[in-house]
Amino acid sequence: MNLDDLRDHLCSVYPDLCPLFSVEFGDGVLTVGPDALFSAANDLKNLGFDRLLMLTAVDRGEHFEYHCRLLSRAMSAAITLKTEIPRDRPSVASLVPLWPAADWQEREVFDLFGIRFAGHPDLRRILLPDEWEGYPLRKDYADPRVIRRPDYI
């Protein structure tokens, strides 16, 4: 299924999601608000996106950008679910009830970005030691042990 067919199918089943669909770098993207993430993900699952490929986040400075890549084997199509999470309230709904594969990936995002996933069954650090302070992939992370690369290298 190509992107036009995917857009038509999405718009016919969920007209309210239609204006949120866009194409970025050749991939279908659905950009929703942080509060609407779970309902949009639920709609996409009902549409046939049965597999969660990956889930991650990006620090864009004033906010975090949340990315979730979904795959539908029946439709042979993939879509990215995107949302902006405010930095002062880094919390978003967990997708574990929909796709159990989100469990460890949300723990990793929590570990490295400090984004809380409401409804996650076991939200704790997964890569770093439990007593670690701070979230290293945030742009404003400060650790005195880190040695900055000088400009001449």
Add this chain to the structure above:
Amino acid sequence: MAIVDRIGAALDRSPGGVILTGVDALADWARGKSLWSMPMGTACCAMELIAASFNKFDFDRHGTFPRPDPRHTDVMIVAGTITYKMMPAVKRLYEQMPDPKWVIGMGNCTVSGGIFYYDTYSVVRGIEEFLPVDVFIAGCPPRPESLQDGILRLRELIEQESIAPGKRRERPLTLPSPEDGCGEGE
């Protein structure tokens, strides 16, 4: 010339297979010839460490072969990047090894953190932060020949040692251990 070769040459010259030597020389000869290794392979250097054990390089001919239990081993070969999360486990494995024990740091990551020296929050910049290292081997990763050279150098170090408690080579460790809190985030 290594003491191993000297003892072999002396046996050649000895008519009845009797040679006169010191207890330390005999002990160092025995220790140097059977350095069972604790393979602390955490990253890509472990591939070279594994290759060193197999038939092409066959480190068993030096008496060096990996054992699965630190309590069986004499030398810990730290082959790979050590993260702050891994550091307490490596330290604990080292403490489980019986004396006398030695450490070979294999690869640039064990020397200084290697390519992870700059801009990394998770990697220990050199295992000498928490282990008393006898021999460092540079390389990313070093070839098994370099590891072989490292083991022969370690054997030369062992030859200088004595089993007398008063003459034991001191390895003071003044750097902080994980128990002192250097494994925790700031």
